[in-house]
Amino acid sequence: MEAKQSTISIFMFPWLAHGHISPYLELAKKLSTRNFKIYLCSTPVNLTSIKRRLSEKYSNSIQLVELHVPPFPDLPPPYHTTKDLPPHLMPTLKKAFDSAEPNFSLLLKAHKPDLLIYDFLQPWAPVVAAEYGIPAVDFITSSATMTAFMHHLYKDPLITFPFPSIYLRDYDKVEVSHLLNPSKNLDKDKTRCFECLDRSSEIVLIKTFKEVEGKYIDYLSGLVGKKIVHVPLVQDCVDDNDESGIIGWLNKKKRRSTVFVNSNDE
Secondary structure (H helix, E strand, C coil), rough: CCCCCCCCEEEEEEEEEEHHHHHHHHHHHHHCCCCCEEEEEEHHHHHHHCCCCCCHHCCCCCCECCCCCECCECCCHHHCCCCCCCCCHHHHHHHHHCHHHHHHHHHHHHHHEEEEEEECCCCCHHHHHHHCCCCEEEECCCCHHHHHHHHHHHHCCCCCCCCCCCCCCCCHHHHHHHHHCCCCCCCCCHHHHHHHHHHHCCEECCCCCHHHHHHHHHHHHHHHEEEECCCCCCCCCCCCCCCEEEEEEECCCCCCCCCCCCCHHH
């Protein structure tokens, strides 16, 4: 009788913003083609959008898992996402997200994944995973340059960043210094991204290209004492004949003549 090929299962847990969920979904698609079983976890309102972006070929390899956030004042289920969220409710969304930790724990216990991949705002996620003996890895969806620069300011604020082209203007220094100064009584919201890095198991994944940010990747690796694994992700084109005409417009451009710039929402 032929031995069955084992499948490694990965539980992916992005922050509740489409700018974060999209890279996690693209990574899930890439991993699913290599015999990985993916559980992609988010709130129902976010998963509704994701379902429209998953073709039939991923139906067996990517399973969407609902995270139910406990009821919170002024935060009904349609607001369990940053999309269309009134700005003043962002702190409430973060508190509600944190309060879902027990529900997240139950999901990990039920699915028993081999690995957790988590985002930058939930330092409690790797702690929960450790309780079940599950290794956890931080996947950063923003640039290595920004991550290295901010981590440098947090760790060594009096030492000049070794790459002079990246710096703060004078009017930014006071605010950023107050934000990152560890001697202040900071709330956990201001330090959680650094805690997420610290709690990552041996490696940190980051969405970037080594050819573009190689020196910042290497510097960040030294700062956090972990191997930084660059994850080059390019979203699959769903429709070559898109109605907006973007593909047609790009086809008229010379090779390497166009730069795409995107900003992740929080």
